[in-house]
Amino acid sequence: MRKHLEIFPVTGLPEVAAGADLAALIADGTDLRDGDVVSVTSKIVSKAEGRLTYGTRREAVDAELVRVVAQRGDTRIVQTRHGLVMAAAGTDTSNTAPGTVLLLPVDPDASARSLRAALKERYDVNVGIVVTDTLGRPWRNGQTDLAIGAAGVRVVEDLRGTTDSHGNVLAVTEPALADEIASASELVKGKADGVPVAVLRGLEDVVLPVGEDGPGARALVRDAEFDMFSLGTREAALAAVLSRKAPDGPRPVDPEVFAELKLDGVSLEVGDGAVTVSGAEPVAVGMVAERIAVLLHAEGYGVAVRPGPGSAATVTFGSRSR
DSSP: OOOOOOOEEEEOOOOOOOTTTTHHHHHHHHHOTTTTTEEEHHHHHHHTTOEESSOOHHHHHHHEEEEEEETTTTEEEEEEEEESSEEGGGOOOOTTTTEEEEOOSHHHHHHHHHHHHHHHHHOOOOOEEEEEEEEEEEEEEEEEEEEEEEBBBOOOOOOTOOBOOSSOOOSSSOOOOOHHHHHHHHHOOOTTTTTOOEEESOOOTBBBBOOOOOSSGGGOOOOOOTTOOOOHHHHHHHHHHHHOOOOOOOOOOOGGGTTTTTOEEEEEEEEEEEEEESSSHHHHHHHHHHHHHHHHHHHOEEEEEEEOOEEEEEEEEESSSO
Protein backbone atom coordinates (compact mmCIF):
# COMPACT_ATOMS: atom_id res chain seq x y z
CA MET A 1 0.00 0.00 0.00
CA ARG A 2 1.40 3.36 -1.02
CA LYS A 3 1.44 5.88 1.81
CA HIS A 4 2.31 9.00 -0.13
CA LEU A 5 2.14 10.27 -3.72
CA GLU A 6 3.19 13.66 -5.06
CA ILE A 7 2.15 15.01 -8.46
CA PHE A 8 3.54 18.27 -9.73
CA PRO A 9 3.47 20.06 -13.08
CA VAL A 10 6.50 20.91 -15.19
CA THR A 11 5.87 24.55 -16.01
CA GLY A 12 7.56 27.07 -18.27
CA LEU A 13 8.11 24.75 -21.22
CA PRO A 14 8.34 26.57 -24.57
CA GLU A 15 6.19 25.82 -27.60
CA VAL A 16 7.40 22.50 -28.98
CA ALA A 17 8.33 22.28 -32.66
CA ALA A 18 9.50 19.47 -34.92
CA GLY A 19 12.91 18.22 -33.85
CA ALA A 20 12.63 19.56 -30.30
CA ASP A 21 14.70 17.79 -27.65
CA LEU A 22 12.01 16.70 -25.19
CA ALA A 23 14.50 15.10 -22.80
CA ALA A 24 16.39 18.38 -22.44
CA LEU A 25 13.21 20.45 -22.08
CA ILE A 26 11.85 18.18 -19.35
CA ALA A 27 15.14 17.78 -17.47
CA ASP A 28 15.74 21.53 -17.53
CA GLY A 29 12.24 22.17 -16.19
CA THR A 30 12.35 19.96 -13.13
CA ASP A 31 14.60 18.05 -10.74
CA LEU A 32 14.04 14.43 -11.73
CA ARG A 33 14.88 11.61 -9.34
CA ASP A 34 15.23 7.86 -9.70
CA GLY A 35 11.80 6.25 -9.40
CA ASP A 36 9.85 9.23 -10.73
CA VAL A 37 7.24 8.73 -13.43
CA VAL A 38 7.08 11.38 -16.15
CA SER A 39 3.66 11.87 -17.75
CA VAL A 40 3.83 13.53 -21.18
CA THR A 41 0.86 14.51 -23.33
CA SER A 42 0.97 12.93 -26.77
CA LYS A 43 0.53 16.35 -28.39
CA ILE A 44 4.07 17.53 -27.62
CA VAL A 45 5.48 14.12 -28.54
CA SER A 46 3.73 14.39 -31.91
CA LYS A 47 4.95 17.95 -32.42
CA ALA A 48 8.54 16.98 -31.64
CA GLU A 49 8.27 14.07 -34.07
CA GLY A 50 6.79 16.24 -36.82
CA ARG A 51 3.47 14.43 -36.90
CA LEU A 52 1.64 17.24 -38.71
CA THR A 53 -0.31 16.75 -41.89
CA TYR A 54 -1.95 19.19 -44.27
CA GLY A 55 -5.62 19.03 -45.24
CA THR A 56 -8.90 18.62 -43.41
CA ARG A 57 -9.42 16.74 -40.19
CA ARG A 58 -11.78 14.37 -41.99
CA GLU A 59 -9.04 13.47 -44.45
CA ALA A 60 -6.63 12.91 -41.57
CA VAL A 61 -9.07 10.61 -39.78
CA ASP A 62 -9.65 8.62 -42.98
CA ALA A 63 -5.90 8.05 -43.27
CA GLU A 64 -5.42 7.07 -39.62
CA LEU A 65 -8.36 4.76 -38.97
CA VAL A 66 -8.44 0.99 -39.29
CA ARG A 67 -12.19 0.68 -38.89
CA VAL A 68 -15.20 2.78 -37.90
CA VAL A 69 -16.71 1.65 -34.61
CA ALA A 70 -19.62 4.10 -34.52
CA GLN A 71 -20.71 7.22 -36.36
CA ARG A 72 -23.34 9.87 -35.67
CA GLY A 73 -23.30 12.73 -38.14
CA ASP A 74 -19.78 14.08 -38.40
CA THR A 75 -18.68 12.41 -35.16
CA ARG A 76 -16.76 9.19 -35.72
CA ILE A 77 -15.47 6.78 -33.10
CA VAL A 78 -12.75 4.77 -34.82
CA GLN A 79 -10.01 2.26 -34.13
CA THR A 80 -6.53 3.46 -35.00
CA ARG A 81 -3.60 1.40 -36.21
CA HIS A 82 -2.39 1.44 -32.59
CA GLY A 83 -5.51 -0.52 -31.59
CA LEU A 84 -6.94 2.50 -29.75
CA VAL A 85 -10.68 3.22 -30.03
CA MET A 86 -11.24 6.97 -29.84
CA ALA A 87 -13.02 9.91 -31.39
CA ALA A 88 -11.50 11.26 -34.62
CA ALA A 89 -8.53 8.85 -34.38
CA GLY A 90 -6.91 11.12 -31.80
CA THR A 91 -6.32 13.88 -34.37
CA ASP A 92 -6.16 17.48 -33.15
CA THR A 93 -6.53 20.87 -34.80
CA SER A 94 -6.08 23.04 -31.71
CA ASN A 95 -2.84 25.01 -31.27
CA THR A 96 -1.72 24.15 -34.79
CA ALA A 97 -1.43 26.34 -37.88
CA PRO A 98 -4.59 26.69 -40.03
CA GLY A 99 -4.84 23.91 -42.58
CA THR A 100 -2.77 21.47 -40.51
CA VAL A 101 -3.83 18.52 -38.35
CA LEU A 102 -1.79 16.98 -35.54
CA LEU A 103 -1.70 13.16 -35.55
CA LEU A 104 -0.85 10.72 -32.80
CA PRO A 105 2.75 9.47 -32.63
CA VAL A 106 3.42 6.60 -35.04
CA ASP A 107 4.43 4.32 -32.13
CA PRO A 108 3.76 5.89 -28.70
CA ASP A 109 5.50 3.04 -26.87
CA ALA A 110 8.64 3.57 -28.97
CA SER A 111 8.44 7.31 -28.27
CA ALA A 112 8.28 6.57 -24.54
CA ARG A 113 11.25 4.21 -24.75
CA SER A 114 13.31 6.78 -26.62
CA LEU A 115 12.56 9.52 -24.09
CA ARG A 116 13.35 7.24 -21.16
CA ALA A 117 16.66 6.16 -22.71
CA ALA A 118 17.66 9.78 -23.38
CA LEU A 119 16.95 10.84 -19.80
CA LYS A 120 18.99 7.94 -18.43
CA GLU A 121 21.91 8.37 -20.82
CA ARG A 122 22.25 12.14 -20.51
CA TYR A 123 21.00 12.83 -16.99
CA ASP A 124 21.65 9.47 -15.27
CA VAL A 125 18.13 9.15 -13.91
CA ASN A 126 15.93 6.06 -14.05
CA VAL A 127 12.35 7.18 -14.59
CA GLY A 128 9.21 5.69 -16.05
CA ILE A 129 7.48 7.37 -18.98
CA VAL A 130 3.75 7.48 -19.73
CA VAL A 131 2.49 9.14 -22.93
CA THR A 132 -1.11 10.28 -22.47
CA ASP A 133 -4.08 11.31 -24.54
CA THR A 134 -7.65 12.30 -23.73
CA LEU A 135 -10.41 9.78 -24.41
CA GLY A 136 -14.13 9.57 -23.83
CA ARG A 137 -15.59 6.39 -22.34
CA PRO A 138 -18.72 4.34 -23.02
CA TRP A 139 -21.49 4.85 -20.46
CA ARG A 140 -19.74 7.87 -18.88
CA ASN A 141 -19.95 11.57 -19.64
CA GLY A 142 -16.78 13.64 -19.87
CA GLN A 143 -13.25 12.63 -20.81
CA THR A 144 -10.16 11.49 -18.95
CA ASP A 145 -6.51 11.00 -19.81
CA LEU A 146 -5.34 7.46 -20.52
CA ALA A 147 -1.97 5.94 -21.40
CA ILE A 148 -1.33 5.40 -25.10
CA GLY A 149 2.42 4.82 -24.66
CA ALA A 150 4.60 3.68 -21.79
CA ALA A 151 8.15 2.62 -20.99
CA GLY A 152 9.81 1.54 -17.78
CA VAL A 153 6.58 1.17 -15.82
CA ARG A 154 4.34 -1.73 -14.92
CA VAL A 155 1.25 -0.93 -16.95
CA VAL A 156 -0.99 -3.50 -15.22
CA GLU A 157 -0.97 -4.82 -11.67
CA ASP A 158 -2.20 -8.40 -11.73
CA LEU A 159 -3.88 -9.20 -8.41
CA ARG A 160 -5.68 -12.31 -9.63
CA GLY A 161 -5.25 -15.20 -7.23
CA THR A 162 -4.48 -12.97 -4.25
CA THR A 163 -6.92 -12.46 -1.39
CA ASP A 164 -8.68 -9.39 -0.01
CA SER A 165 -8.91 -8.37 3.65
CA HIS A 166 -11.75 -10.88 4.17
CA GLY A 167 -9.87 -13.78 2.61
CA ASN A 168 -11.84 -13.75 -0.65
CA VAL A 169 -9.81 -14.79 -3.69
CA LEU A 170 -9.62 -12.06 -6.33
CA ALA A 171 -10.54 -13.47 -9.74
CA VAL A 172 -10.48 -10.52 -12.18
CA THR A 173 -8.73 -7.65 -10.39
CA GLU A 174 -6.12 -6.07 -12.67
CA PRO A 175 -5.71 -2.33 -12.04
CA ALA A 176 -4.50 -0.50 -15.17
CA LEU A 177 -1.64 1.34 -13.46
CA ALA A 178 -0.56 3.27 -16.56
CA ASP A 179 -4.08 4.63 -17.08
CA GLU A 180 -4.35 5.58 -13.41
CA ILE A 181 -1.04 7.44 -13.69
CA ALA A 182 -2.25 9.26 -16.81
CA SER A 183 -5.51 10.33 -15.20
CA ALA A 184 -3.84 11.44 -11.98
CA SER A 185 -1.30 13.54 -13.86
CA GLU A 186 -4.03 15.36 -15.79
CA LEU A 187 -5.18 16.92 -12.50
CA VAL A 188 -2.10 19.17 -12.54
CA LYS A 189 -1.53 19.47 -16.28
CA GLY A 190 -4.78 20.75 -17.71
CA LYS A 191 -5.48 21.66 -21.32
CA ALA A 192 -6.27 25.33 -20.64
CA ASP A 193 -3.10 25.91 -18.61
CA GLY A 194 -0.75 24.73 -21.36
CA VAL A 195 1.16 22.35 -19.07
CA PRO A 196 1.97 19.21 -21.07
CA VAL A 197 4.21 17.39 -18.58
CA ALA A 198 3.79 16.23 -14.99
CA VAL A 199 5.99 14.25 -12.62
CA LEU A 200 4.64 11.68 -10.16
CA ARG A 201 6.80 10.88 -7.15
CA GLY A 202 6.19 7.96 -4.79
CA LEU A 203 5.69 5.22 -7.40
CA GLU A 204 9.13 3.63 -7.14
CA ASP A 205 7.52 0.18 -6.98
CA VAL A 206 5.96 0.76 -10.42
CA VAL A 207 9.18 1.86 -12.15
CA LEU A 208 11.19 -0.95 -13.77
CA PRO A 209 14.96 -1.40 -13.48
CA VAL A 210 17.29 0.13 -16.04
CA GLY A 211 17.19 -1.87 -19.25
CA GLU A 212 13.64 -3.12 -18.70
CA ASP A 213 11.00 -1.11 -20.57
CA GLY A 214 8.10 -3.51 -20.10
CA PRO A 215 5.37 -4.32 -22.65
CA GLY A 216 4.23 -0.71 -23.08
CA ALA A 217 0.71 0.63 -23.21
CA ARG A 218 -0.03 -1.71 -26.10
CA ALA A 219 -0.61 -4.36 -23.42
CA LEU A 220 -3.71 -2.43 -22.34
CA VAL A 221 -5.42 -2.84 -25.73
CA ARG A 222 -8.00 -5.62 -25.50
CA ASP A 223 -7.67 -8.35 -28.13
CA ALA A 224 -10.47 -8.39 -30.70
CA GLU A 225 -11.60 -11.89 -29.71
CA PHE A 226 -12.34 -10.65 -26.17
CA ASP A 227 -13.96 -7.37 -27.24
CA MET A 228 -17.66 -7.57 -26.36
CA PHE A 229 -18.35 -4.05 -27.61
CA SER A 230 -16.58 -3.93 -30.96
CA LEU A 231 -19.35 -1.94 -32.66
CA GLY A 232 -21.76 0.83 -31.76
CA THR A 233 -25.45 -0.05 -31.30
CA ARG A 234 -26.50 1.08 -34.77
CA GLU A 235 -23.46 -0.47 -36.42
CA ALA A 236 -24.05 -3.80 -34.67
CA ALA A 237 -27.65 -3.86 -35.90
CA LEU A 238 -26.57 -3.08 -39.46
CA ALA A 239 -23.87 -5.74 -39.37
CA ALA A 240 -26.38 -8.34 -38.17
CA VAL A 241 -28.50 -7.66 -41.25
CA LEU A 242 -26.04 -6.60 -43.93
CA SER A 243 -22.59 -7.94 -43.05
CA ARG A 244 -23.09 -11.57 -42.15
CA LYS A 245 -20.35 -14.09 -42.78
CA ALA A 246 -21.26 -17.34 -44.51
CA PRO A 247 -20.95 -20.51 -42.42
CA ASP A 248 -17.75 -22.45 -43.00
CA GLY A 249 -17.27 -25.63 -41.01
CA PRO A 250 -19.34 -27.18 -38.21
CA ARG A 251 -20.08 -25.50 -34.94
CA PRO A 252 -22.71 -26.72 -32.48
CA VAL A 253 -25.44 -24.37 -31.33
CA ASP A 254 -27.31 -24.17 -28.04
CA PRO A 255 -31.08 -24.15 -28.78
CA GLU A 256 -31.45 -21.68 -25.92
CA VAL A 257 -30.12 -19.01 -28.31
CA PHE A 258 -33.56 -18.72 -29.88
CA ALA A 259 -35.70 -20.22 -27.12
CA GLU A 260 -37.53 -16.94 -26.44
CA LEU A 261 -38.67 -16.35 -30.03
CA LYS A 262 -42.40 -15.99 -30.55
CA LEU A 263 -43.35 -18.96 -32.70
CA ASP A 264 -47.11 -18.49 -33.22
CA GLY A 265 -48.04 -20.66 -36.18
CA VAL A 266 -44.40 -21.56 -36.88
CA SER A 267 -42.38 -24.63 -35.89
CA LEU A 268 -38.63 -25.18 -35.65
CA GLU A 269 -36.57 -28.26 -36.35
CA VAL A 270 -32.98 -27.97 -35.13
CA GLY A 271 -30.47 -30.21 -36.86
CA ASP A 272 -26.71 -30.35 -37.31
CA GLY A 273 -25.71 -27.01 -38.77
CA ALA A 274 -29.24 -25.95 -39.72
CA VAL A 275 -32.58 -24.79 -38.35
CA THR A 276 -35.66 -25.42 -40.49
CA VAL A 277 -38.55 -23.02 -40.01
CA SER A 278 -41.95 -24.10 -41.34
CA GLY A 279 -45.54 -22.97 -41.12
CA ALA A 280 -48.67 -22.10 -43.07
CA GLU A 281 -47.87 -18.40 -43.49
CA PRO A 282 -44.76 -17.61 -45.61
CA VAL A 283 -44.34 -14.12 -44.16
CA ALA A 284 -44.28 -15.43 -40.58
CA VAL A 285 -41.78 -18.14 -41.60
CA GLY A 286 -39.50 -15.56 -43.22
CA MET A 287 -39.64 -13.21 -40.25
CA VAL A 288 -38.72 -15.95 -37.78
CA ALA A 289 -35.91 -17.23 -40.02
CA GLU A 290 -34.40 -13.75 -40.25
CA ARG A 291 -34.63 -13.25 -36.50
CA ILE A 292 -32.86 -16.56 -35.93
CA ALA A 293 -30.14 -15.46 -38.34
CA VAL A 294 -29.66 -12.20 -36.43
CA LEU A 295 -29.46 -14.04 -33.11
CA LEU A 296 -26.89 -16.49 -34.45
CA HIS A 297 -24.82 -13.67 -35.99
CA ALA A 298 -24.78 -11.92 -32.61
CA GLU A 299 -23.39 -15.11 -31.05
CA GLY A 300 -20.53 -15.19 -33.56
CA TYR A 301 -21.86 -17.76 -36.02
CA GLY A 302 -21.54 -17.70 -39.76
CA VAL A 303 -25.12 -17.78 -41.01
CA ALA A 304 -27.18 -17.93 -44.21
CA VAL A 305 -30.92 -18.06 -44.91
CA ARG A 306 -32.43 -19.83 -47.92
CA PRO A 307 -36.06 -20.53 -48.80
CA GLY A 308 -37.23 -24.12 -48.78
CA PRO A 309 -40.10 -25.91 -50.47
CA GLY A 310 -43.55 -24.58 -49.67
CA SER A 311 -43.83 -22.33 -46.63
CA ALA A 312 -40.44 -23.17 -45.17
CA ALA A 313 -36.98 -21.65 -44.78
CA THR A 314 -33.65 -23.07 -43.67
CA VAL A 315 -31.10 -21.17 -41.59
CA THR A 316 -27.66 -22.75 -41.90
CA PHE A 317 -25.01 -21.92 -39.33
CA GLY A 318 -21.45 -22.78 -38.37
CA SER A 319 -18.02 -21.24 -37.89
CA ARG A 320 -17.65 -17.95 -39.71
CA SER A 321 -15.89 -17.98 -43.07
CA ARG A 322 -12.71 -15.96 -43.24
